Amino acid sequence: MNIILASTSTLFGGTYLAYLKEEIVNLFKGMEEIIFIPFARPGGISHEEYTEKAKQFFAGIQINVRGLHEFDDQAKAIQEAKGYFTGGGNTFLLAKTLHEMDLMAVLKHEIQNGKAYLGCSAGSNIGGLNMKTTNDMPIVYPASFECMGLVPFNLNPHYLDPNPDLKHNGETRETRIMEFLTQNDTKVIGLREGNWIRRIGNCITTEGTEPTRVFEKNKQPYEIAPGTVL
Amino acid sequence: MNIILASTSTLFGGTYLAYLKEEIVNLFKGMEEIIFIPFARPGGISHEEYTEKAKQFFAGIQINVRGLHEFDDQAKAIQEAKGYFTGGGNTFLLAKTLHEMDLMAVLKHEIQNGKAYLGCSAGSNIGGLNMKTTNDMPIVYPASFECMGLVPFNLNPHYLDPNPDLKHNGETRETRIMEFLTQNDTKVIGLREGNWIRRIGNCITTEGTEPTRVFEKNKQPYEIAPGTVL
Numbered sequence: 001m002n003i004i005l006a007s008t009s010t011l012f013g014g015t016y017l018a019y020l021k022e023e024i025v026n027l028f029k030g031m032e033e034i035i036f037i038p039f040a041r042p043g044g045i046s047h048e049e050y051t052e053k054a055k056q057f058f059a060g061i062q063i064n065v066r067g068l069h070e071f072d073d074q075a076k077a078i079q080e081a082k083g084y085f086t087g088g089g090n091t092f093l094l095a096k097t098l099h100e101m102d103l104m105a106v107l108k109h110e111i112q113n114g115k116a117y118l119g120c121s122a123g124s125n126i127g128g129l130n131m132k133t134t135n136d137m138p139i140v141y142p143a144s145f146e147c148m149g150l151v152p153f154n155l156n157p158h159y160l161d162p163n164p165d166l167k168h169n170g171e172t173r174e175t176r177i178m179e180f181l182t183q184n185d186t187k188v189i190g191l192r193e194g195n196w197i198r199r200i201g202n203c204i205t206t207e208g209t210e211p212t213r214v215f216e217k218n219k220q221p222y223e224i225a226p227g228t229v230l
Numbered sequence: 231m232n233i234i235l236a237s238t239s240t241l242f243g244g245t246y247l248a249y250l251k252e253e254i255v256n257l258f259k260g261m262e263e264i265i266f267i268p269f270a271r272p273g274g275i276s277h278e279e280y281t282e283k284a285k286q287f288f289a290g291i292q293i294n295v296r297g298l299h300e301f302d303d304q305a306k307a308i309q310e311a312k313g314y315f316t317g318g319g320n321t322f323l324l325a326k327t328l329h330e331m332d333l334m335a336v337l338k339h340e341i342q343n344g345k346a347y348l349g350c351s352a353g354s355n356i357g358g359l360n361m362k363t364t365n366d367m368p369i370v371y372p373a374s375f376e377c378m379g380l381v382p383f384n385l386n387p388h389y390l391d392p393n394p395d396l397k398h399n400g401e402t403r404e405t406r407i408m409e410f411l412t413q414n415d416t417k418v419i420g421l422r423e424g425n426w427i428r429r430i431g432n433c434i435t436t437e438g439t440e441p442t443r444v445f446e447k448n449k450q451p452y453e454i455a456p457g458t459v460l
Binding site: 041042043044089090092093131132133134135136137138139140141144145158160171175176177178179180181182183184 | 271272273274319320322323361362363364365366367368369370371374375400401405406407408409410411412413414
């Protein structure tokens, strides 16, 4: 496999995908066109608006982008493409749309056979075993929480450390992931912003600027350095 | 109806249910025993541990508490009880358990016929039309997101205003609720900590110390003062 699952598309104060540019050039090397999957619709923007945003970034690295929604036969479009990018937004909306159109399995099959995949945030969540560790609000009801399982664990993008100054009794991210582990025996990778998972063939590493927090059932959470093989 | 749907069980620096004590005494007036619904299991604690916590508070106001999990016939226990308290925790786990045991409809029926209900956080979410505006992590897959609809809107407990100092690109609570409104035409009440919804008969008011933020499709969010009739 040849994939990147990133915590976020945009670093604080940065521009869209800028911090990942070098990695993206490498991921999609030799490709003239990729497909963008706009179904997560951040802030409810349209598929067209969202695809335009992706097009603008990829124009700068000489790659053409077509939105998956533009095709009549979307399964065939996935089968014929060489690479894919799924943008962030709402994971429930993204998964619901892919499941309803029977595209999750088609996409998984092509990526497992070596086609390049870039996911950011919600697009990374669907690369995990299931979407049960998303931070998103369940604004729609998907037919299933199961995802592509491109890596043998779940992701928690935008992982955020507890803020000791917050006078608020909502759960911390760590509390939520520990609750997940009381009901599931699945490793969770807490990806801080600035980090991503890189898989080349069977080698899976954490990359980026921050340490990554790992959660496993019946273990204390622990930190691993960028470059660690998972 | 006679219900309280509270944002949180515990204010920052306070003790369990302390800020709601006077309201709770009034809600359950004349009752010697109520049923506690422990299925949301905050932090994964057991039904027994969680029920013990509720028992301790209610002992102080001379009300006995029995956990719903203690009964062999839980539907019958709900039908025979005079009042209910559903504690906070994970809304997905709470809704999954109630749906699986066919108890959501039983509970709704009794409360609509006048029995007293107190919900906190996840216990308040299930009082709304559906759980699509919970903040919780989807750690399990419920058979449905539909809830009791004790009020004609959805709740967002622990409503949190955007923090302009946060250098993080996760969505704000407001962004998430606005995304919900792109997919649903359902009013959402953003309940800040310290606030609760009180319904007596057909009169529904917001109560507590903070203004309450209201979200409706195709409208700017707006604030209402404590005591406002909804």
